[in-house]
Amino acid sequence: MILVNGKSEDRINITDRGLQYGDGLFETIAFRNGVAEFIDAHIQRLLAGCDRLKIPFLQLDLLHQELESVYQRCNGSACIIKIVITRGSGGRGYLADSSTVPTRIISTHAMPNYPESYSNKGVSVRFCQHKLSENTVLAGLKHLNRLDNVLARNEWTDTAIAEGLMFDQSNHLIEGTMSNVFIVKSQQLLTPLLNKSGVAGIMRAQIIQLANQLGLNVTESILTQDDVASADEVFVCNSVNGIWPIIAVTDIASTYITGPITQQLQDALSKVEK
Amino acid sequence: MILVNGKSEDRINITDRGLQYGDGLFETIAFRNGVAEFIDAHIQRLLAGCDRLKIPFLQLDLLHQELESVYQRCNGSACIIKIVITRGSGGRGYLADSSTVPTRIISTHAMPNYPESYSNKGVSVRFCQHKLSENTVLAGLKHLNRLDNVLARNEWTDTAIAEGLMFDQSNHLIEGTMSNVFIVKSQQLLTPLLNKSGVAGIMRAQIIQLANQLGLNVTESILTQDDVASADEVFVCNSVNGIWPIIAVTDIASTYITGPITQQLQDALSKVEK
Numbered sequence: 413m414i415l416v417n418g419k420s421e422d423r424i425n426i427t428d429r430g431l432q433y434g435d436g437l438f439e440t441i442a443f444r445n446g447v448a449e450f451i452d453a454h455i456q457r458l459l460a461g462c463d464r465l466k467i468p469f470l471q472l473d474l475l476h477q478e479l480e481s482v483y484q485r486c487n488g489s490a491c492i493i494k495i496v497i498t499r500g501s502g503g504r505g506y507l508a509d510s511s512t513v514p515t516r517i518i519s520t521h522a523m524p525n526y527p528e529s530y531s532n533k534g535v536s537v538r539f540c541q542h543k544l545s546e547n548t549v550l551a552g553l554k555h556l557n558r559l560d561n562v563l564a565r566n567e568w569t570d571t572a573i574a575e576g577l578m579f580d581q582s583n584h585l586i587e588g589t590m591s592n593v594f595i596v597k598s599q600q601l602l603t604p605l606l607n608k609s610g611v612a613g614i615m616r617a618q619i620i621q622l623a624n625q626l627g628l629n630v631t632e633s634i635l636t637q638d639d640v641a642s643a644d645e646v647f648v649c650n651s652v653n654g655i656w657p658i659i660a661v662t663d664i665a666s667t668y669i670t671g672p673i674t675q676q677l678q679d680a681l682s683k684v685e686k
Numbered sequence: 687m688i689l690v691n692g693k694s695e696d697r698i699n700i701t702d703r704g705l706q707y708g709d710g711l712f713e714t715i716a717f718r719n720g721v722a723e724f725i726d727a728h729i730q731r732l733l734a735g736c737d738r739l740k741i742p743f744l745q746l747d748l749l750h751q752e753l754e755s756v757y758q759r760c761n762g763s764a765c766i767i768k769i770v771i772t773r774g775s776g777g778r779g780y781l782a783d784s785s786t787v788p789t790r791i792i793s794t795h796a797m798p799n800y801p802e803s804y805s806n807k808g809v810s811v812r813f814c815q816h817k818l819s820e821n822t823v824l825a826g827l828k829h830l831n832r833l834d835n836v837l838a839r840n841e842w843t844d845t846a847i848a849e850g851l852m853f854d855q856s857n858h859l860i861e862g863t864m865s866n867v868f869i870v871k872s873q874q875l876l877t878p879l880l881n882k883s884g885v886a887g888i889m890r891a892q893i894i895q896l897a898n899q900l901g902l903n904v905t906e907s908i909l910t911q912d913d914v915a916s917a918d919e920v921f922v923c924n925s926v927n928g929i930w931p932i933i934a935v936t937d938i939a940s941t942y943i944t945g946p947i948t949q950q951l952q953d954a955l956s957k958v959e960k
Contacts, residue, residue: 414700423697424705426688426791431698431770433832434708465833466840496705499836504798506832506839506863517700524778546855547819550833557831558707558780559739559824562773565780566740581820581882589780608855 413485414519418478428515430498433506434556436515437461441493442523442652442686443486448479448493449686450651453614458497461553462514467499469514478518492521492652498556526574526653531678534659534670535574537648539637540564540589544580544609552612565589573662575648577640580609585635588648591656592616594630596645596673601630615649622680628673637664645671654681687759688793692752702789704772707780708830710789711735715767716797716926716960717760722753722767723960724925727888732771735827736788741773743788752792766795766926772830800848800927805952808933808944809848811922813911814838814863818854818883826886839863847936849922851914854883859909862922865930866890868904870919870947875904889923896954902947911938919945928955 414422429435439454448454455472462469475495482493496517502509542563550557564578575588586604587593592613594603601623606612623630640646646658646668655678657670688696703709713728722728729746736743749769756767770791776783816837824831838852849862860878861867866887868877875897880886897904914920920932920942929952931944 416700422701423699425697426690426770426793427696428705429836431702431705431772432712432830433836434830435833435836438706465837496700498705506835507843508836508840510843519700542823543821545819545821545824547817547834548855549816549837550819555833556706556708557833559709559829559831560821561780562703562707562709562782563739563823566782569781569784581822 413482414517415478415482416517417515418474424515424517425501427501428498429500429503429508430496430515430556436467436496436498436556437465438494438496438554438556440651441495443483443493444490446483446488447686448483450614450618451479453617457554457614458495461555462497464549464553465555467497467514469497471514471516475516478516482518482520486520490523492523494519494521496556524652530574530656531654534657536572536660536662537575537577537588537658538568538573539661539663540567540576540578542567542578544578544586546581546608548608551608551610552606554611561589574656577661579637583636585637585640586610591648591650591653593646593648594619595635595639595643596671597639597643599673601628601673602633602635602639603630604635605632613650615651615654618681618684619649619655619677622677622684626676626680640664641666643668645669645674647674654678687756688791689752689756690791691789692748698789698791699775701775702772703774703777703782704770704789704830710741710770710772710830711739712771712828712830713769714925715769717757717767718764720757720762721960722757724888724892725753727891728769731828731888732769735829736771738823738827739829741771741788743771745788745790749790752790756792756794760794764797766797768793768795770830798926804848804930805928808931810846810934810936811849811851811862811932812842812847813935813937814841814850814852816841816852818852818860820855820882822882825882825884826880828885835863848930851935853911857910859911859914860884865922865924865927867920867922868893869909869913869917870945871913871917873947875902875947876907876909876913877904878909879906887924889925889928892955892958893923893929893951896951896958900950900954914938915940917942919943919948921948928952
């Protein structure tokens with residue numbers, strides 16, 4: 413199912429700035445048990461992104477209506493709902509026209525069929541060679557300029573490797589290709605500081621909040637490959653898959669257990685109202 | 687006129703990775719006097735970009751045929767020809783499918799109607815606040831991840847300012863929002879090193895070649911705002927507009943003359959077979 417500006421439609425005009433320049437943002441939402449999980453947080457991030465990119469998105473009521481109609485048509489079946497907002501069509505080259513109206517695209521996709529063991533037993537990951545771009549203004553946003561993630565994710569096809577960890581230009585750990593990453597070290601939770609690169613994930617924010625509620629301290633830090641190697645526990649997370657404990661990093665021959673703090677967070681997450 | 691994979695068509699599927707991730711490249715070519723200027727250099731850069739992004743673009747013969755049909759339909763009228771190549775539709779998230787076929791989009795656009803004085807007398811420019819992303823792998827490429835240029839170009843609407851100069855995260859001068867930049871200092875031509883940011887323009891390469899033929903030394907350097915302020919001559923260039931001498935930078939109240947080296951290069955460029 414695809415809606416473009418509220419209409420059943422699977423194509424957009426090639427003049428759309430989303431295609432021409434990656435001039436837009438997106439959200440990927442898990443729809444399960446009739447609920448679009450963490451939808452308020454997703455919409456809030458989308459609006460914050462529009463604000464940062466100065467995309468004059470004034471169609472929030474329409475977007476909500478369209479989402480409601482998508483939920484109904486899903487009829488209780490689990491799926492992924494992807495929202496893309498672009499600046500729209502028009503303008504003269506990079507200069508947007510003040511009359512340009514943003515484009516809304518809502519599409520549904522099958523839930524990925526990852527094995528349950530990814531959550532229960534954990535996953536093997538690798539270090540990606542491709543490094544993330546650095547930009548303090550774009551950092552944190554889920555914008556459409558995603559060549560870094562594409563290049564990193566296409567470094568491997570071995571299905572035994574579930575995710576790749578990415579580093580920035582200074583070799584600081586930032587995130588997974590489609591996830592955020594946390595490490596546990598001496599009972600402390602650490603996650604990369606995202607002030608220059610990376611996407612500030614909705615699940616990442618949820619986990620930080622949950623950890624605080626559990627009395628666990630979370631520090632956003634500059635982390636390196638060595639911090640991963642010497643960690644007690646490592647996990648990745650995103651809105652669709654929740655928490656995947658990491659049990660092995662192939663490049664450094666490190667192995668981990670699915671430790672107590674990761675399990676505690678998984679338990680707490682399963683009880684959160686989404 | 688728009689051709690998508692050779693067919694008259696003004697829309698593409700929303701699943702195209704060009705829209706979803708900015709997963710592609712583009713070229714902007716001036717078509718004048720029945721000639722697609724520097725077309726070989728543009729095609730060569732496009733192929734080099736596909737190679738760097740590992741886009742398996744095997745449809746070069748088709749692209750050439752489609753370009754020929756566009757030239758004929760232009761029927762001698764000047765226009766801009768834009769070529770976009772995306773990785774195509776498909777794959778699972780960031781991971782592309784090995785069977786994905788790249789999308790070819792060729793579109794024609796009106797020549798911009800900049801005043802002749804921009805070339806003859808020069809232009810006023812400004813310094814952009816938005817800084818370019820840094821990434822050694824993406825540097826130089828004309829890829830579709832162009833949020834930086836969009837944000838920088840939308841900082842001003844005053845038509846008296848023809849271009850904005852952009853800096854990287856370390857405040858090194860890189861380029862204009864739609865151009866490359868050169869400065870002349872003590873008879874030496876200098877242009878920013880593009881190993882971390884920026885687009886390596888076709889006109890930039892032409893000018894370096896021309897300068898060498900004229901016995902002028904060109905150095906690719908790390909340059910700053912101070913180098914612009916203390917320059918004898920400054921100019922920007924691109925494939926469509928050729929060379930625009932800079933006569934003023936509003937932010938530093940600097941003014942310049944359209945100096946002898948800029949004029950020498952403009953003269954030489956006017957005689958080059960394009």
